[in-house]
Amino acid sequence: xxxxxxxxxxxxxxxxxxxxxxxxxxxxxxxxxxxxxxxxxxxxxxxxxxxxxxxxxxxxxxxxxxxxxxxxxxxxxxxxxxxxxxxxxxxxxxxxxxxxxxxxxxxxxxxxxxxxxxxxxxxxxxxxxxxxxxxxxxxxxxxxxxxxxxxxxxxxxxxxxxxxxxxxxxxxxxxxxxxxxxxxxxxxxxxxxxxxxxxxxxxxxxxxxxxxxxxxxxxxxxxxxxxxxxxxxxxxxxxxxxxxxxxxxxxxxxxxxxxxxxxxxxxxxxxxxxxxxxxxxxxxxxxxxxxxxxxxxxxxxxxxxxxxxxxxxxxxxxxxxxxxxxxxxxxxxxxxxxxxxxxxxxxxxxxxxxxxxxxxxxxxxxxxxxxxxxxxxxxxxxxxxxxxxxxxxxxxxxxxxxxxxxxxxxxxxxxxxxxxxxxxxxxxxxxxxxxxxxxxxxxxxxxxxx
Numbered sequence: 001x002x003x004x005x006x007x008x009x010x011x012x013x014x015x016x017x018x019x020x021x022x023x024x025x026x027x028x029x030x031x032x033x034x035x036x037x038x039x040x041x042x043x044x045x046x047x048x049x050x051x052x053x054x055x056x057x058x059x060x061x062x063x064x065x066x067x068x069x070x071x072x073x074x075x076x077x078x079x080x081x082x083x084x085x086x087x088x089x090x091x092x093x094x095x096x097x098x099x100x101x102x103x104x105x106x107x108x109x110x111x112x113x114x115x116x117x118x119x120x121x122x123x124x125x126x127x128x129x130x131x132x133x134x135x136x137x138x139x140x141x142x143x144x145x146x147x148x149x150x151x152x153x154x155x156x157x158x159x160x161x162x163x164x165x166x167x168x169x170x171x172x173x174x175x176x177x178x179x180x181x182x183x184x185x186x187x188x189x190x191x192x193x194x195x196x197x198x199x200x201x202x203x204x205x206x207x208x209x210x211x212x213x214x215x216x217x218x219x220x221x222x223x224x225x226x227x228x229x230x231x232x233x234x235x236x237x238x239x240x241x242x243x244x245x246x247x248x249x250x251x252x253x254x255x256x257x258x259x260x261x262x263x264x265x266x267x268x269x270x271x272x273x274x275x276x277x278x279x280x281x282x283x284x285x286x287x288x289x290x291x292x293x294x295x296x297x298x299x300x301x302x303x304x305x306x307x308x309x310x311x312x313x314x315x316x317x318x319x320x321x322x323x324x325x326x327x328x329x330x331x332x333x334x335x336x337x338x339x340x341x342x343x344x345x346x347x348x349x350x351x352x353x354x355x356x357x358x359x360x361x362x363x364x365x366x367x368x369x370x371x372x373x374x375x376x377x378x379x380x381x382x383x384x385x386x387x388x389x390x391x392x393x394x395x396x397x398x399x400x401x402x403x404x405x406x407x408x409x410x411x412x413x414x415x416x417x418x419x420x421x422x423x424x425x426x427x428x429x430x431x432x433x434x435x436x437x438x439x440x441x442x443x444x445x446x447x448x449x450x
Contacts, residue, residue, distance in 0.1 A: 019298060023168050031165050034217040035172035038104075040210030043177025044203045045107035045138070048282030049184070050131055051264045052275035053200050056192070057117070057124045057131075061269045062394040065262065065387060067132040090226035092155070096148040097218050103141025104214050107207025109134045110200075118198040127197075139380075147376045150356060155224040162360070163301055167353050171293030178287035180206075181279055189276025242423065243362050247375055249422045250355060251382040253313055256414030258386020259393075260320050261404050263337055263344075270401055271326065271333050281341045288345035296353050305361060306424040309354035313422065315347030317415030323408035328401055386411075 024032060054064045088095060113130045116122035122130070149169075153162045184203050192199050264278035296308060319340045326333045326340070359375055390407050397403040 019164070020168075020294070023164075028165065030217060030220040031169050032172070033220065034214060035169040036176065037210045037214035037217055038169075038173040039176035040180060041104050041107065041207050041214060042173055043180050043207075043282070043286060044184070044210070045110060045207035047262065047264070048177065048181055048279055048286075049200055049203055050110070050135060051262055052188070052268065052278045053114070053197060054128060054131060055265065055268050055278075056197055056275055057128050059128050061265050062391050063128070064265055065394065066391045067128070067135070092148055092152060092224045092227040093218075096145055096152065097215055099141040099144040099148070100211070100215050100218055103138040103143075103145060104211035105208050106134050106138040107204040107209075107211060109208075111202075111204035111208060114197050114201040114204060118196060118201075143376055143380065150360065151227060152221065152224050154360060155227055156222040163357070166356065166360075167293070167297035167300055170353055170356065171290060171297050171349065176286065176290055178283045178285075178290065181283035181286055185276045185279035185283055187276075188279055189274055192275055243359065245423055246355075246358060246362070247378050249418050250375060251378045252421070253316075253351075253415055253418035254379045254382030255386040255389075256320070256411045256418065257316075258383040258388075259390050259407050259414065260386075260411035261323065261390065261407050263323075263341055266323070266326070266404050267334070267337050270404055271328055271337070273334060273337075277334065281337060284338050285341045285345040285348075288342040289349040292346045293349040293353060296350050300353060300357050302429065304425040304428050305354045305357040306422065307428055308350055309358060310419050310422050310424055312347040312351035312354060313415045313419035315343055316351070317412040317419065319343040319347065320408050320412030320415065323412075324405040386414075 022028070051064060054067060055061075059067070110131065113122065113127050113134070117124065117127045150166065153166050157165060180203075188199050263281050267273040267278050267281060268275065299308065322336065322340055322343070326336045355375065393407055394403045397406060
């Protein structure tokens, strides 16, 4: 390493620390509150707890994977969001808060299901169906919240501020779950055998309360005004051909994601590890996410989003291929699963931040909402298609480890293909596109004017 590069490293770290201190100041506290509440909902009412719960209730790996795809079918409804906004006169704030009130409070419903099972009022089969319904319903509305928030930032923040705020909200949401999941993992490991599924109820209830806090945080954000969504996206998009290619590659990668086995299902059903270990794996994933997203959020201010996205595909491909080496009845299987979780988290955090940033660098004005919705919908459709293939492989393919090994390898190879097919910028440096910045500023001015 050259002396100049070594000397720059402390300055970079100081800059990252200064940015996070700035994010905690008064102007950004509504965004910080939103990120904290979303992190609690995502970690405590997401797959980190619902997957071990389903397996504890007696669902098979194939059924658990099938139910796991339900939340990813819901966001296909994003295709209807532009029409809904036109129908409501562009009331983005109303649509987003209403969606959050339904989808982000799902933890309360999940807690009720667990209590009904524990008191004998629900059978295990009824509980499995109820969890599937609740997570599917949440997928529709949570997908709307996430896509609309990107448009909200686009309408209310100047481009430099959007580049500062949006990655940090996503980064905290991705990563802070480790703080919550680790104590849950310890509790489940310690008492699940004595208490049964009821041990999951406090986590779900906390997630429900966090969902209510998220609704309040949304109400504290600057009002986006009336957001007018064009009927034809190309009228407001700088490079539609580049965006279409990006969506195609992202959909291919999503199919690979869908075919990749859940590490929690693999660790419990094939390796014979506990529900506590499965939750700890999710905690490692979250902890790695927040570290990586902190670095990536800083890099995205002046680095190529497309090149970072390619790196994320390679990370996720390598993690999936390595999963086939986590053989049952070996001493290295559990540590390898944790290492894979960390590598996958690095790829997922980088990929989510880079994809959102790439879309908003290519799109200008309200057309960004159209393409964000299309990305969410196509990503959900690709993930669902991959998971259907995964379920079929588990049901019809070789038993146990054999099916999972096939899925690990195929999932990884699809990520490598996506990385090779992705268009990237010529260099790592990336300045904001003046045309995009100008269009975004014009939109913000029109919104502020009424």
